Amino acid sequence: MSIQQAPAPDTYVKQESEPVKNYLNAEHTVASWLLTKDHKRIAVLYLISITFFFIIGGVAASLIRAELTSPHGRLFTNDSYNKLFSAHGIIMVFFFLVPSIPATIGNFIIPLMIxxxxxxxPRLNLLSWYLYTIAGGIALTAMIMGGVDTGWTFYTPYSSVYSNGQVVMTLIAxxxxxxxxxxxxINFIVTIHKMRAPGLTWFRLPLFIWAHYATSVIIVLGTPVVAITLALVAVERVFPIGIFxxxxxxxxxLFQHMFWFYSHPAVYIMILPSMGIISEVIANGSRKRIFGYELVAFSSLAxxxxxxxxxxxxxxxxxxxxxxxxxFxxxxxxxxxxxxxxxxxxxxTIYKGNVTLHAPMMYALGFIGLFTIGGLTGLFLASLAVDVHLNMTYFVVAHFHYVMVGGAIFGFMAGLHFWWPKITGRLYNELWAKIAAGIIFLGFNLTFFPQFVLGYLGMPxxxxxxxxxxxxxxxLSTAGASVLGVGYLIPAVYLSLSLIYGKKASANPWNAVGLEWQTASPPPTENFEDIPIVTWEAYDYTMLPDVESDLDYSSLENEGSVSGVPAGGVK
Amino acid sequence: MSGHAHVTPVKVYFTVYVLLLMLLVATVGVYFIPHNILNPPAALAVAMAIAIVKAALVVGFFMQVVYGSKLTWLWAAIGFVWLSLLAGIMIDYSTRHMNMPDGSAFDRMQSQSSVE
Amino acid sequence: MSVEAAHSLHNEPHEHEEHLAHQFMNREQQDESYIVGMWSFLVTEILFFGALFLCYSIFRIQYPMAFQEGHEELSWVYGCANTVILLTSSLTMVLSVHAAQTGKRILSAMWLAATSVLAAGFLVVKLAFEWYPKFQHHLIPGVNFHWPHEQFTEVAAGKAELFFGLYFAMTGLHGIHVVIGIGIMAVLGTMLLLNHKSTQYYMPIELAGLYWHFVDIVWIFLFPLFYLIGKR
Amino acid sequence: MNYPFLPDRASDFADKMDPVFYILLGLTVLFTVLVLSFIFVLALRYRRGQNVNRKNPRHHNALLEMTWSVIPLILGLGVFVMAAIPYASVYHPPKNAIEIFVVGKRWMWHIQHANGARENNTLHIPVGKPIQLTMISQDVNHGFYVPAFRVKRDALPGRYNTMWFTPTKIGKFHLFCTEYCGTNHSEMIGSVYVQSPMDYAAWLANAGQEVEARHQSLETLGEVLYTQLACGTCHDKDGLGRGPTLTSLYGSKVMKKDGTSTIADDTYIRNSIFNPSDDIAAGYQQVMPSYKDQLTEEQILQVIAYIKSLNGSPPGARHLPNPGMSGTTGQKKSTGHGSISAPTQPAAAKTAEPSQQKKSGVDTMAPTDTLTAPKEATTAGKRI
Known part of the structure; x- marks a missing residue:
């Protein structure tokens, strides 16, 4: 069992004086970023734009919560309130949650991982980012030019006949x-099918890849249906073709059928990549193979x-x-x-593991708890008679925020922290990361748990x-939202600071298995010096020496090295 | 210039083309059969069957799926399979007893069965 | 097994290096990636059109009379002519792919040109002989729609508008695909004539072919569904 | 201010639904606590540096995995069945239910009772009687939701949706619109007043008196419209006119021109008036114009009520149109709108004297009788 030509960790310590060529410093012009075909750079572009939209959606959310402190609506008019929650929904769903993990972390990590x-x-990948940016620009323009008040669901005939907002423009976006x-x-499907390194069979793939494969299948099969449905709504606003x-x-x-044919699976587009990240992080945090790997892999497809x-x-x-x-x-x-x-x-998986509660692991454990609640409350809404009461109330709002925020965003945060050293080559402040994780967890529950009660009480x-x-x-919910808001600001600060002041990361700061850790942090443009050959199962932590002192994470505080990381060549 | 591609003999293409034209003639022919000989639903079924055969010929030979890898087969098939899932929406219309928007064909079938 | 796979990788002679994108290890991998990528794109196209076919089915079952009377405003002769044109263009397309696969560059460009001429012919029939008369007969929903048969027949204007809405939505979307197809073929044909390096590799032409055959398939279904609803 | 933790429970449907809710809640708490405590305990116990036995870690265990796949499956199926049974009953209203008609429009709920009493954004119903709401929307999708009853149904344009429930508790409850319907969506709210049968009968007889001295029953209003629009010219009693007779039409099987048949229910009648060409009765030509622009959703409900009454209700129930109505011919729309726009006052209902009703001999316990009472009123009634 061997990992071919894995560079010794010393290499990186040495190179601090003369920086190695990596994807970040390969070229410096603006054009080299905007016309790049490197998946890593595109992922970074995506990360920046998605953060931008997350902030806008988040501001809308906090305004909504501020407004709801009073039952009489003191801050906004009806119309502005409707436009706010529509903007929040449209931006968060279509411009943050759907592309969040796949287009950023997935884009960056999938080729490295396989x-x-x-x-x-690569060109299609760049095109994807441009389409996203153009779409986002159009959506923002629509919101500035008067906004749209249909909600993100665009139910007809309100959206197709009655609404006075910028519906057509938003639909185009x-x-x-x-x-x-x-x-x-499409890119992920073909990449995962055809681009795997020699020896990397389907059942040696990390679960992150399985999850993204399942996600991509949903995207390819579902998105066209909602695209044509929304296009028909836009057409109906101009020509009375009358389908809806x-x-x-x-x-x-019929609109609702066709809309949810995509938009329910879209929930899985948001949560499955997150589940993939959780599998990676739990395996690393417990230094153990994921329990029941095959079943977890198939469950993604199921x-x-x-x-x-x-x-x-x-x-x-x-x-x-x-x-x-x-x-149904x-x-x-x-x-x-x-x-x-x-x-x-x-x-x-945690059972008999060797658990390190690093920040990604804290997010991952938080994910499991919140997703359990989010998933089980989903069963309330799947139960026919119970749904009659709870449908369209705040119970639904709370449920999908437990899945989308407690699930997708916790997964996103876990992944962002886990691969941050790989993406940027810098280590973030672990202490602040843990504090932020705790605050986000508390703020999140404080925000959305009261909404379950509100829903059961019947607040629509x-x-x-x-x-x-x-x-x-x-x-109570608004109070929680302000805690949550602070919680999100902290990572924004320490992650930004880490770009300048952060310690240099080694190739494998988490002492993790997985091909992405076999190359430098940040990786070179071509990812690997030589294409690795895989002869081991995923998460085979037995190939790394299980010496506890090696895994002392105080070493993270040391200058960019995790001593004794046997990134490869371990027999 | 030649790669690993499967090069189909030109004769196959022409044969398929002639078949397609013949099927086109058949479709138009069915259109002219009077209703008392072939009722409209049956005529539609025949027309759709012909269209499916034509599409299969195009997918199989012009698009070279019959020579393609298993993966190509899979992806060529999955779109049509998922289309049938989407068609599951029609089940709602065929089984929605009480709340049909109009006196539709589905509604009729439903009410006939519920009376007799 | 894995070791064998690795073995073969390292003996890869890189025979077609000049047409191999950097991210691929060999041509076989690259070719199949393109084919599978194109097919997954076509899957999205199938569902894209499929959703419209679903709308069509639901309303045809609900309002058979509207579809019956609406279709009498369409001419099966033009529809049939267009079917012949598209089927022929599919043939010229495969001949172009065949020529590209066997290294006949100019022949391939000629067949591509023939295909785009046929495609343009399709559009001419569609626009000049079908859509334009619809405009004259006030059958375009929302623009100047007037359903003269309302008084005498059994179909209300709203239902007729629905039928023509579907007709224009579906044939219009198909038409947009034809226009895109013409654009792709024009670009590829020009590049072939200029002997551009990306067309020395037959795959772009094969992919354009897959796209074009898909456009053909959509029409194979549109034709009987709109033009051949039934004679009374 | 009182901040409740649990909603009122005021209908039989709530009694059926709440147990399922609490079972689900129990399962949710159980599994969440289970998972969280496992995570907590395991993560601490196997923390780095803890000296615990980590020998022979298992990476899969088919039996264990099967167990925790099958147990949720069985529990889930159990809950599914429990929740499906009450839901299915929503689709089968009891025959003796009191039918009330609801029209949703931006942004109000307009409600018509069978005797012609109308109200906006309030709904008065008697306790202990099954109530069936037949709902339609005049514009966009609305959702009729009474949290205390745990019932919700969308009021959609173009089709009738029904729901039914039996209120079990006297009181005032919230009525919400749950399907987002535009600017004033959150103001499309109202109250449901569940009254004792006596109070209800009193309210029913006097509701809307501020607008009309005596309101007319739905079927009388429908008959007026029928006369105004001259429906009888074609649809005569003997079926000899240009259109089929409407006598005994409701609920019967209609043979259609294309050889199929359908049951003449509310939706069918509504559609035949709005879109006459959709369903032509066998043996007739399409000559009927559409009344889409001439009748509001409220009025169409009145016409349907009249057509229903042609099914051979008691002879006294049918009568000629009120002569007093002839003056209003030509202002068809005002028939509906005059009273719609007038606000009804629940306070008035409260103050109505139940004792007066008793004097008039109304048996307040029987819903059918409460319906006949206004009929008496209409014979002598005059519109203002």
Whole structure:
């Protein structure tokens, strides 16, 4: 068992005086960034733009929460409030959550993880970022030019006939963003199929790759449907073709069917990559192979497959066929099984592990807890009679924020911290990272847990005014949101500072297995000096010496070296 | 210039083309069969069957899937499989008893069965 | 097994280095990547059009009379002519791919040109003989729609508008694909004639072919669904 | 201010749904606590530097994995069944339910009772009686939601959705619109007043008196419209006119021109008036114009009520149009709108004297009788 030509760690210590060529310092011109075909640079471009949209969506969210401290709506008019939550939803879903992990961390790590020089189609990858940026620009323009008040779901006939907002422009933006994500999806599928290093069989792939494969399949199969659906809404605003307009014999429920055919699987587009990250981090944090690797891998595919068969559970109260509603409810319960498998298997991985509670691990453990709550509350909404009460209330809001924020964003934060040394070549401040993780966890629960209660009490979502008896819970939620906001600011500060003041990272600061740790931090443009040849299973931590002193993370504080990291050549 | 590609003999292409034209003639022919001989649903079924055969010929030979790798087969098939999942939306229309928007064909079938 | 795979990698002679993008190890990998990539793109296209076909099916079942009467405004002769044109263009396309695969550069460019001429012919029939008369007959939803048969027949204007909405949405989307196809073929043909290095490798032409055949397949379904709904 | 932790429970549906909710809540708490405590304990116990036995770690265990796949599956299926049964009952309203008609429009709920009583953004119902709401929207999608009843149903444009429940508790409850419907979505709210049968009967008889001295039952209003629009010219009693007769139409099987048949229900009748060309009865030509622009959703409900009444209700129930109405011909729309725009005052209902009703001999316990009471009123009634 050997990892070919892995550079000794000493190499990197030595090179501090004369920096090695890596993807960051390969070229310095603006054009070299904007016209780059290097997946790592594109990932960084994506990271910057996605952070930008996250901030905008976050500002909208905090304004919404500020407004809801009072049941009488003192800050905004009805119309501005509606535009705010629509902006929050549209930006967060289409411009943050869907591309967040795949286009940034996935883009950066997938070729490194499978030992490829780049994605299969580098130009398509760049095109994807441009489409995303153009789409984001159009969406922001629409919001500046009066905004859109349809909510991110664009339900017809409100969006197609009645709304006075910039609906067409926003729809065009979402349409283009859809093609950006399709481009990423196609790229990942082909890359994972065809670009794996020799010896890297499917069952030697890290679970991160499995998760991204499942995600890409969903993207490719689902996105075109929502793209054409939204395009039809845009067309209907201009020409009365009437497909979704009951006045002409069209059917608004058809819109909901076609919209959720994508938008429910889209939830898995957001959560599956996050689950992939959690698998990586848990394996590293416990220094152990993921328990039941095969089952976890297949559960990703099962979630992707079943995810396409449950869209109707968003429509239990619209009067869809009762038989179909039962089928959708049943399959929604079935989706819970692969999710449960993942949670249990992650938990079992810790058993007899050698646990290091580094910041990514803290996010990962937080993820498991929050995703458990988010997933189980999803079952409330999958249960037919219970959904009749809870659908369209704050219970739904709380549920999907537990999955999207507690799940997707915790995974994103875990991944960002885990691969930050790889991406930037710098170490961040571990102490502050742990503090921030704790604050985010607390703030998150404080924000969204009260919303479960609000939902059960019956407070509908998208309400600007609400009956005064709901105020206490709303104030609690807003208080939590401010804690959460502070929690997000801390990483923004220490991660930015680490770019300048951070200690240089070694090739493998976490002492992790996985091909991405076999190359320098940051990696060279071509990723690997030589394409590695894989002869071992994923997460085979037995190939690294299990010497506890080696893994003393105080060494992270030392100048960029984790002494004795046997990045390779271990027998 | 020649790579690893499978080079199909030109004769195959011409044969497929002639077949496609013949099937086109068949489709148009079905259109002219009076309704009392072939009722509209059956005519639609025949037209769709012909279209599927034509599409299969194009996918198989012009697009070279019959010579392609397993992976190509998989990806050529998956789109059509998922399209059938999407068509699951129609189940809603065929089983929605009470709340049909209009007196549609589905509605009729439903009400006929519920009365008799 | 893995060791063998590695072995073969290192003996890779890099025979077609000049057409090999840096991220690929060999031509076989590159070729299949392109084919699979194109097919996964076509999968998105299938679902893209598929959603429209779904709308079509739902409304055709609900409003058979509207579809019956609406289709009588369309001419099956033009539809059939266009089908012949597109099928022929598919043939010229595969001949172009065949020529490219066997290294006949100029022949390949000629067949590409023939394909784009046919595609343009399709558009001429579509726009001049079909869409333009629709405009004259006030059958474009929202623009000047007037359904003269409402008084005498059994189809309300809204339903007819729905039918023509679907007609224009589906044939329009197909038409956009034809225009894109013409653009791709024009660029590729020019590059072939100039002997540009990326077209010395037949794969771009093969991929354009896959795209074009897909456009053909969509029309194979559109033709009977819109033009051959049934004679009374 | 009272900040509740649990919502009111005021309907039979709430009684059916809440147990499922609490079972799910129990399972959620159980599994969350289980997972969190496992994580906590394991992460601490196997922390780096802890001297614990890490020998022979297992990387998979088929039996264990099977167990924790199958147990959630079984639990899930159990909950599915428990939740599906009450849901299925939503689709089968009892025959004796009191039918109330709801029209959602931006941004109000307009409610019509069978006897012609109307209210906006309030709903008065008697306790202990099954209530069936037949809902439609005039513009966009709305959602009719009463948290205390745990019931919700979308009011959609172009089709009737129904829901039913039996209120079990007297009181005032929130009514919300849950399907986002535009600018004043959050103001499309109201109250549901569950009253004792006596209070309800009193309210029903007097509701809307400020607008009309005597309101007319839905079927009478429908008959007025029927006359105004001259429907009888074609749809005569004997079926000899240009259109089929409407006598005994409702609920019957209609043979259609294209050889198929359908049941003439609310949706069918509504569609036949708005889109006459969709379903032509066998043996007739398409000559009927669309009444889409001439009838509001409220009015169409009245016409449907009238057509229903042609099914051979008690002879006294049918009567000629009120002669007093002839003056209003030509202002078709005002029939509906005059009273719609007038705010109804729940306070008035509260103050109505139940005792008065008793005197008039109304058996307040029987919903069918409460419906006949206004009919008496209409025969003598005059519109203002």
């Amino acid at each position: 030992g490829a020089k780049d994605l299969a189609f 979402v349409f283009i963003a859809g093609f950006s994500s399709i481009a990423t999806g 307009n009951p006045a002409q014999g069209g059917d608004p429920i 979630i992707a497959g079943f995810g396409f068969l449950v869209w109707g559970h968003h429509m239990f109260v619209t009067g869809e066929s009762v038989y179909l509603a039962m089928v 409810s049943l399959i929604s319960f079935l989706v819970a099984v692969p999710s449960a498998i993942k949670v249990f298997n992650w938990t079992a 979502r998208r309400y600007h005014y609400y009956p005064p008896e709901f105020q206490a819970w709303n104030i």
